[in-house]
Amino acid sequence: MKTLITFIISLLFSFFLQKAQANTYLKSNFKTGNPEISSIHKMTFGPEGILFIGDSDAAQIIAVDLSEHPKLDNSKVKLDNIDKLIADMMGTTIDQVQITDMVVNPNNNNIYLSINHSSGIPILLRVEENVLKQVPLDNVSFSKVSLTNPIDKEAKDRRGRSLRKWAIADIKYTDGKLLLSGLSNQEFASTFSAIDFPFNEKQESSSLEIYHAAHGKYETHAPIKTFIPTTVNGTSQIVASYTCTPLVVFPIDKIKQGKHHKGKTVAELGSGNSPVDMIEIASEGNRYLLIANTNRPLMKMDFKDLESFQGELTKPVVKKGAAEGVDYVNLPYVNVQQLDKMGDNGFIIVQRESNGNLALKTGNSWWVK
Amino acid sequence: MKYTFIFLLILSSDLLSQKKYDFIFTKDKITILNHDDSLEKKLYLYNGEIEEDLITSTTPILGKTFFQEDSLHFTPVVPLGWDRIYTLVYNHSITYFKIPIPKNYKKLSVEEIYPTSSKLPSNILKWYIKFSNPINRNNVYDYFHFINAKGDTLSRAILPLENILINRDKTLVTLWIEPGRQKRKLIPNQLLGSVFTPRENYRIIISKNIKDSNGVSMQKDYIKSFSIIDADRSKPNISQWHIEHPKKESLSPLIIKCYEPLDYGSVLENINISYKNQIIRGTWELSNNERIIQFLPKKKWKLGNYQINFNKTIEDLAGNNLSRLFDNEIDNTEDVNATNQEHILEFSIY
Incomplete structure (x- = not known):
């Protein structure tokens, strides 16, 4: 009997604990319902199982509470021919679906894939025991914010169709702020924004200038392709990579409304290539930057090298396709299309293998020890 | 539907x-x-x-x-x-x-390609493809190709973005010509040259294999031929544009003759006309190969002074906007000083 009472008390305690957790400060303005997501282009996880979804079509960011998904061991995940599998689950052909992003919830190792179907209907999938499951988004706990600048003036042509398009390139969360980079179809320009979370009316945008060592001149207009907020020599910095591959560092506190800032170019990773994604992982007291690329293998850069790099690349790279600046090594993973951190020192990728197989799998953490 | x-x-x-x-x-x-x-x-x-x-x-x-x-x-x-x-x-x-395709289904087609002119500067930066139906945007770059007079496909001509620039109703695609090749002295430019060569002829082909959002393809390839002229290295200059005044108490259009083709996507939403500090409502259109900007007011023109406000981000076909050249020399500080300049034309109706 005593055991039964203890069990019931435990159940009640866990119920109230869950309720309390569901209403933390960060989720205090969340409501339950349909967030009306038009597209999922980029995703990132914040604290407490909050998934941030970058919706370019509706020019909005949606924060969705996914904390209730169970803790998983996805360390052995392997899904082959994932493009065919997803197409079958949508009842269509491979060319009608596209994996737009992949993220891992650091709290419970759930892997999420965002899918764009030709109909434009966005789909979110979750991996559980090597099986893809849909995450319905029509009745979730969420909050969202409209991106003010991209939709200030929604121009129409004479048939009433919109002309303007603003595409989210990357989003990341850090210390109560959601950071995002993007590109519009109006100007080949670099815009970078910081949005307070929990969401309010405050959004600050900066334009960024970098020295493009591969190009040999000031490149004020290149858009940031992917970035991470991190700590460099004890200060909060953004490490960003562009549509070509200079690696640039600039302080987070420089993102001020309407201000123009010049970043410090610390590496040139070779022209003729575009970065896909980057993550930071730690292993045995060391921190590493992993960068996935379109036309180069997965790169590993030691933060110690990044932090000790004193200079700034201001001269053109003379040797064609050469890399300069902070050293890095190429890891034996080519054609990595998606990349995210898994656990403390692992990583997970979606890779087009040499035999054509598109595989979701874990990377070998031996490479980052 | x-x-x-x-x-x-x-x-x-x-x-x-x-x-x-x-x-x-x-x-x-x-x-x-x-x-x-x-x-x-x-x-x-x-x-x-x-x-x-x-x-x-x-x-x-x-x-x-x-x-x-x-x-x-x-x-x-x-x-x-x-x-x-x-x-x-x-x-x-x-x-x-x-499930069969409905017999009355209107298949996907290309309605227009901007720029509409068939003579284009070699440093052209953007193309806009307007479709009849919403398209499947997945892997969309596979369906756009530039072909030279020999029939060879130009490699690395288009900047492939992971998240394609397409408008909300998925009918207008923006293609960037590889900026690293269009800007002089950049390594892609030095390695591969400009995408287009003056006095050469090209075609842009939109493959019939592109599908709409229902998974239905076009019936045939869409081809537009064009020839390349010298690069455009100057900014659009609104002081040289000519305004044809509308008639008083009429709904006649205001016509602005620009004398050079402008970039389709950056013009229409970046102009307004103010009258007594109030923006007047109406519709903007481009015509004559995007050389003419036209404004059709919702209400009749009143007597008085008007101000046309141009956003500096209005571009020509080479990406030169009202304030700066797209392809600017490092030591050219002229553009930096011009970025805060206002771009206004005035006219009066008597």
């Missing part, structure tokens, strides 16, 4: 059972009429023609099954495709079906 009238086309049925069922198949829903309430309220749908012994190892199509008004319904998470075979498993029986 929904095509709920589509009816079933059963190719073969009842491999496991002889019982017949009444189905209605549409892209958005499968309905089993007069569902026997004693039967299990489940059905499974599979992509393609799946043989019986492979069904248990095949992943079903995602969707919801529900019972309503004596019928069992299945709604897939995304619409089913036309002209594809599906396998339906219900009450231990297998049904193969196809």
Whole structure:
């Protein structure tokens, strides 16, 4: 009997604990319902199982509470021919679906894939025991914010169709702020924004200038392709990579409304290539930057090298396709299309293998020890 | 647009059972009429023609099954495709079906390509492709090609963005010509040269294999031929533009002659006309190969002074905007000083 009472008390305690957790400060303005997501282009996880979804079509960011998904061991995940599998689950052909992003919830190792179907209907999938499951988004706990600048003036042509398009390139969360980079179809320009979370009316945008060592001149207009907020020599910095591959560092506190800032170019990773994604992982007291690329293998850069790099690349790279600046090594993973951190020192990728197989799998953490 | 009238086309049925069922198949829903309430309220749908012994190892199509008004319904998470075979498993029986393309379906076509001119500067930066229907934006760069006079496809001509620039109704695609090749002295430019060469002829081809959001392709390739002239190395200069005044108390258009083609996507939403500090409402259009900007007011023109405000981000075909050149020399500080300049033209109606 005593055991039964203890069990019931435990159940009640866990119920109230869950309720309390569901209403933390960060989720205090969340409501339950349909967030009306038009597209999922980029995703990132914040604290407490909050998934941030970058919706370019509706020019909005949606924060969705996914904390209730169970803790998983996805360390052995392997899904082959994932493009065919997803197409079958949508009842269509491979060319009608596209994996737009992949993220891992650091709290419970759930892997999420965002899918764009030709109909434009966005789909979110979750991996559980090597099986893809849909995450319905029509009745979730969420909050969202409209991106003010991209939709200030929604121009129409004479048939009433919109002309303007603003595409989210990357989003990341850090210390109560959601950071995002993007590109519009109006100007080949670099815009970078910081949005307070929990969401309010405050959004600050900066334009960024970098020295493009591969190009040999000031490149004020290149858009940031992917970035991470991190700590460099004890200060909060953004490490960003562009549509070509200079690696640039600039302080987070420089993102001020309407201000123009010049970043410090610390590496040139070779022209003729575009970065896909980057993550930071730690292993045995060391921190590493992993960068996935379109036309180069997965790169590993030691933060110690990044932090000790004193200079700034201001001269053109003379040797064609050469890399300069902070050293890095190429890891034996080519054609990595998606990349995210898994656990403390692992990583997970979606890779087009040499035999054509598109595989979701874990990377070998031996490479980052 | 929904095509709920589509009816079933059963190719073969009842491999496991002889019982017949009444189905209605549409892209958005499968309905089993007069569902026997004693039967299990489940059905499974599979992509393609799946043989019986492979069904248990095949992943079903995602969707919801529900019972309503004596019928069992299945709604897939995304619409089913036309002209594809599906396998339906219900009450231990297998049904193969196809949903045909409606006979009156208006197939995808290219309505316009901007710039509309057939003579273009060698440093052209952007193209806009306007489609009749919303398109499938996945892997869309596979369907756009530039071909030279020899018939060779130009490599690295288009900047492939992971998240393609397409408008909200998915009918207008923006293509950037590789900026690293269009800017002088950049390594891609030095390595590969400019994408286009003056006095050469080219074609842009939109492959018929591009599909709309319903998965239906175009009927034929769309081809636009053009020739290349010298690069445009100067900013649009509004002081040289000519305004044709509208008539007083009329709805006649205000016409601005620009004398050079402007970039389709950056013009229309970056101009306004103010009268007594109030922006007047109306519609902007481009014509004459984007050399003329036209404004049609909603209300009749009143007597007085008007101000046309141009945003500095208005570009010509080479990406030069009102404030700066796209391809600027490092030591050219002229543009830096010009970035805060206002761009205004005034006119009066007497």
